[in-house]
Amino acid sequence: MILIVVKFPIRPDRQDEWEQLSGYYAKAVNAEPGCVFFEFSRSVEDAQTYVCIEGFADEAAGGEHMRQEHVARFMAEMPDIVSGQPQIIYVDAEDVGGFGPMGEITPRQS
Numbered sequence: 001m002i003l004i005v006v007k008f009p010i011r012p013d014r015q016d017e018w019e020q021l022s023g024y025y026a027k028a029v030n031a032e033p034g035c036v037f038f039e040f041s042r043s044v045e046d047a048q049t050y051v052c053i054e055g056f057a058d059e060a061a062g063g064e065h066m067r068q069e070h071v072a073r074f075m076a077e078m079p080d081i082v083s084g085q086p087q088i089i090y091v092d093a094e095d096v097g098g099f100g101p102m103g104e105i106t107p108r109q110s
Helices: 012-030 059-064 069-080
Strands: 003-009 036-041 049-056 087-093
Touching: 003 059, 012 036, 012 049, 012 069, 049 069
Parallel strands: none
Antiparallel strands: 003 049, 003 087, 036 049
């Protein structure tokens, strides 16, 4: 599985554009056959930073992702929306298949 985490610093004056573009992009990526998961979250430490976590089945799925029109649109529009260069972590790990249950926390029974 390909696991990618990206931090996007967003310009405050481009917040509306970011929300529209990121919503469109997340929906399109999640519809790709090789996508295991894809989502954006807002940082609790910096309200103008968004974190993307994405998982693709394998290198072939990641390569196919990069050839999609929605990727080209996202890459073309983001330079006007970010306030700094995004930071990325990219991991290709065969033994990772996606999310699993966290053993340390389970819901309490009321």
